Amino acid sequence: MALIPKNIKNVSLEKLYKIYLEKVNLDESKMPNIQKKETKQAYMAACTQMLLCFFEITNVSESDGIEIFERLHNEANQYWETGLRDDVLNTLFN
Secondary structure: OOOOOOOHHHOOHHHHHHHHHHHOOOOHHHOOHHHHHHHHHHHHHHHHHHHHHHHHHOOOOHHHHHHHHHHHHHHHHHHHHOOOOHHHHHHHHO
């Protein structure tokens, strides 16, 4: 499965959540209810923060916006490259 749906026009947080679960080898049907709730809550909180950030980026110049996206992208890559989560990293990018 791709990191994002092929038809980006039909993207939804729920579809992205399902992709996320697959990429990190989580199966909701095997999770206790509290894990399901907390996993989804953490995911949605992260999505909400990122969306709010994206909305704010529309208030800066194009060059500043590109710089912000590049910085965030580099920060995410750096996190995954630390080796702390090799199992997830391998799943996400292989």
